[in-house]
Amino acid sequence: MDVLYNYRIALDVMGGDHAPGIILEGALDALAARADLFLYLVGDEVRILAALKQLHAAEPLMKRAQIVHAASVVAMEDKATVTLKEKKDSSICVAVKLVLDGLAGGFVSMGHTGASMVASMKIMGTLPGVDRPCLASVMPNMTSSPTVLLDVGANLECKPEHIAQFAVMGSVYAEEVLGVKKPRVGVLSVGEEDSKGSAIIKEATNSLRCLDLNFIGNAEGCDIWNGKFDVIACDGFVGNAILKSSETLAESLLHGLKSAFMESWHSRLGALLSVHAFRRLKKKLDYSEYGGAPLLGVKGIAIIGHGRSNAYAVKNAICAAVTASEHGINQRIQQSLASILLKRR
Amino acid sequence: MDVLYNYRIALDVMGGDHAPGIILEGALDALAARADLFLYLVGDEVRILAALKQLHAAEPLMKRAQIVHAASVVAMEDKATVTLKEKKDSSICVAVKLVLDGLAGGFVSMGHTGASMVASMKIMGTLPGVDRPCLASVMPNMTSSPTVLLDVGANLECKPEHIAQFAVMGSVYAEEVLGVKKPRVGVLSVGEEDSKGSAIIKEATNSLRCLDLNFIGNAEGCDIWNGKFDVIACDGFVGNAILKSSETLAESLLHGLKSAFMESWHSRLGALLSVHAFRRLKKKLDYSEYGGAPLLGVKGIAIIGHGRSNAYAVKNAICAAVTASEHGINQRIQQSLASILLKRR
Numbered sequence: 001m002d003v004l005y006n007y008r009i010a011l012d013v014m015g016g017d018h019a020p021g022i023i024l025e026g027a028l029d030a031l032a033a034r035a036d037l038f039l040y041l042v043g044d045e046v047r048i049l050a051a052l053k054q055l056h057a058a059e060p061l062m063k064r065a066q067i068v069h070a071a072s073v074v075a076m077e078d079k080a081t082v083t084l085k086e087k088k089d090s091s092i093c094v095a096v097k098l099v100l101d102g103l104a105g106g107f108v109s110m111g112h113t114g115a116s117m118v119a120s121m122k123i124m125g126t127l128p129g130v131d132r133p134c135l136a137s138v139m140p141n142m143t144s145s146p147t148v149l150l151d152v153g154a155n156l157e158c159k160p161e162h163i164a165q166f167a168v169m170g171s172v173y174a175e176e177v178l179g180v181k182k183p184r185v186g187v188l189s190v191g192e193e194d195s196k197g198s199a200i201i202k203e204a205t206n207s208l209r210c211l212d213l214n215f216i217g218n219a220e221g222c223d224i225w226n227g228k229f230d231v232i233a234c235d236g237f238v239g240n241a242i243l244k245s246s247e248t249l250a251e252s253l254l255h256g257l258k259s260a261f262m263e264s265w266h267s268r269l270g271a272l273l274s275v276h277a278f279r280r281l282k283k284k285l286d287y288s289e290y291g292g293a294p295l296l297g298v299k300g301i302a303i304i305g306h307g308r309s310n311a312y313a314v315k316n317a318i319c320a321a322v323t324a325s326e327h328g329i330n331q332r333i334q335q336s337l338a339s340i341l342l343k344r345r
Numbered sequence: 346m347d348v349l350y351n352y353r354i355a356l357d358v359m360g361g362d363h364a365p366g367i368i369l370e371g372a373l374d375a376l377a378a379r380a381d382l383f384l385y386l387v388g389d390e391v392r393i394l395a396a397l398k399q400l401h402a403a404e405p406l407m408k409r410a411q412i413v414h415a416a417s418v419v420a421m422e423d424k425a426t427v428t429l430k431e432k433k434d435s436s437i438c439v440a441v442k443l444v445l446d447g448l449a450g451g452f453v454s455m456g457h458t459g460a461s462m463v464a465s466m467k468i469m470g471t472l473p474g475v476d477r478p479c480l481a482s483v484m485p486n487m488t489s490s491p492t493v494l495l496d497v498g499a500n501l502e503c504k505p506e507h508i509a510q511f512a513v514m515g516s517v518y519a520e521e522v523l524g525v526k527k528p529r530v531g532v533l534s535v536g537e538e539d540s541k542g543s544a545i546i547k548e549a550t551n552s553l554r555c556l557d558l559n560f561i562g563n564a565e566g567c568d569i570w571n572g573k574f575d576v577i578a579c580d581g582f583v584g585n586a587i588l589k590s591s592e593t594l595a596e597s598l599l600h601g602l603k604s605a606f607m608e609s610w611h612s613r614l615g616a617l618l619s620v621h622a623f624r625r626l627k628k629k630l631d632y633s634e635y636g637g638a639p640l641l642g643v644k645g646i647a648i649i650g651h652g653r654s655n656a657y658a659v660k661n662a663i664c665a666a667v668t669a670s671e672h673g674i675n676q677r678i679q680q681s682l683a684s685i686l687l688k689r690r
Contacts, residue, residue, distance in 0.1 A: 244566030
């Protein structure tokens with residue numbers, strides 16, 4: 001008997017530093033977490049079967065999964081733009097194609113970020129009303145709610161209307177997937193006053209003030225971490241620089257702390273006594289809670305995770321794709337952007 | 346008998362969250378550290394005298410200081426651009442004027458960043474060959490040498506030649522003031538390959554490759570913290586966003602750690618045992634080691650510090666101004682930029 005599952009996701013099993021083992025582990029966890037999920041496991045069939053055997057994949061879960069063979073893998077050194085032409089049989093391209101063909105509602109990869117973005121944009125296409133899809137990153141912080149920063153790398157040079165669209169898409173994502181009511185939206189600038197910032201930012205701010213959005217003004221770099229904003233829109237150049245800078249700063253701080261603790265016997269003892277405190281802090285900062293970065297504005301769901309993702313991050317990326325699908329974020333994005341166009345007339 | 350001192354610095358005593366007390370404390374420390382230093386203490390004479398009395402300022406030190414009265418102070422809420430017109434008698438304007446008049450070689454302020462920048466640029470003027478002065482920030486990291494990030498807010502929109510000039514000025518500062526031999530210079534982009542980045546970045550990269558500079562290629566956000574680059578040039582919009590984001594991220598991390606430690610008795614005990622480890626880490630990350638941000642490309646030395654600066658930061662900012670003066674960084678900047686112009690012909 002053929003059962004219809006509510007959410008079908010195409011998972012690139014070959015992408016990521018620990019593929020395919022960790023990816024499949026996350027996939028099984030996601031299947032266990034959501035009984036309404038069906039997964040296409042896309043990649044090298046022989047390697048997938050071997051890894052599943054090693055993981056002792058439970059038969060009831062595997063009834064909701066199907067292996068789809070892909071002959072090649074996009075390597076980290078491959079150029080994103082040539083992937084589409086030369087690696088049509090890659091796990092990324094095959095998985096995205098499943099979305100185009102309507103077999104899957106979403107695509108998830110921990111592989112090559114650029115190739116995943118380009119494949120999603122070119123194969124799925126862009127939603128009506130969206131000029132440029134953008135990559136959003138959920139930035140964890142010490143407060144109870146994270147901040148969605150977007151774009152973090154899909155568009156290096158942006159016009160004011162692109163940044164305004166990013167803000168709208170980010171607001172929909174924060175509301176529907178992160179469950180934030182009336183997300184507080186801002187545009188990244190160099191000061192909180194409207195008079196501060198580049199010409200592009202000022203124009204984006206002006207147009208956002210007219211929309212049906214909880215736009216609360218200009219955000220500054222500090223506001224990514226203090227919980228004042230749920231969504232901060234910027235161009236992909238600055239977003240990418242901040243994302244990469246923050247990841248390394250946080251890591252090097254925690255690493256530096258570890259080294260500092262190792263320098264004397266009493267601080268080593270102190271560290272032992274404080275191990276739970278450390279873990280709590282690390283959990284708060286854990287990007288894997290949010291699984292991956294959604295590429296917003298494409299016809300379908302696309303979640304692109306960190307190459308270093310563990311099984312927990314993979315599971316959460318898949319669950320984020322399901323939630324996005326469940327809440328119909330693309331319909332909501334289209335509606336919101338259509339209302340902008342109406343207002344412009 | 347009139348003694349000639351080698352280095353004369355005009356200090357804005359009224360700027361900063363803890364002015365004038367903390368500023369004067371730092372001033373006295375700087376005078377004690379450098380016997381060749383003479384300071385103009387610029388601000389409200391009555392308040393300065395009272396604060397000096399409270400600090401029990403030693404008479405021999407005060408022989409190398411002179412109070413210069415300034416009737417007003419630039420408030421944090423004042424607009425930078427109107428300061429010059431409406432607050433000509435402010436401590437910032439009076440101090441900068443001492444540089445213009447040749448009485449001082451450098452200006453140091455922990456006050457209003459925008460006003461200090463604008464006053465320095467407009468009153469001192471720009472060095473020949475410099476299109477746009479820029480604000481540099483010395484970013485401390487876990488490695489043994491910090492990274493100079495510039496511009497961090499003086500120029501929001503930049504042409505490729507501006508970014509190339511920032512790189513040259515940053516290289517001179519790293520070499521002369523931080524003592525780095527052959528500083529490794531990069532331009533901030535979204536990937537390390539020359540093919541990555543915006544059109545502006547690509548053009549800046551191309552022109553830097555032709556210069557007599559240790560240009561090692563594109564830097565990414567992560568490279569601000571990993572010690573791979575001594576100097577990273579970018580436009581003031583992205584630099585400002587990264588600077589503010591990093592400050593808050595590091596602070597909230599350390600704060601979060603403290604809170605996590607307070608949650609149980611054994612982690613509290615652990616924290617007590619590890620207090621030195623914490624201090625070592627904080628010292629490594631301490632911006633006050635470098636005193637303040639130099640505004641490069643103006644006719645004179647200008648160092649602008651954090652409003653929250655403590656006496657140690659004030660002392661280091663004054664000492665950085667002395668070192669910059671001592672090493673003739675402005676002559677070196679002019680020479681380096683002149684050689685660019687020659688190559689272009």
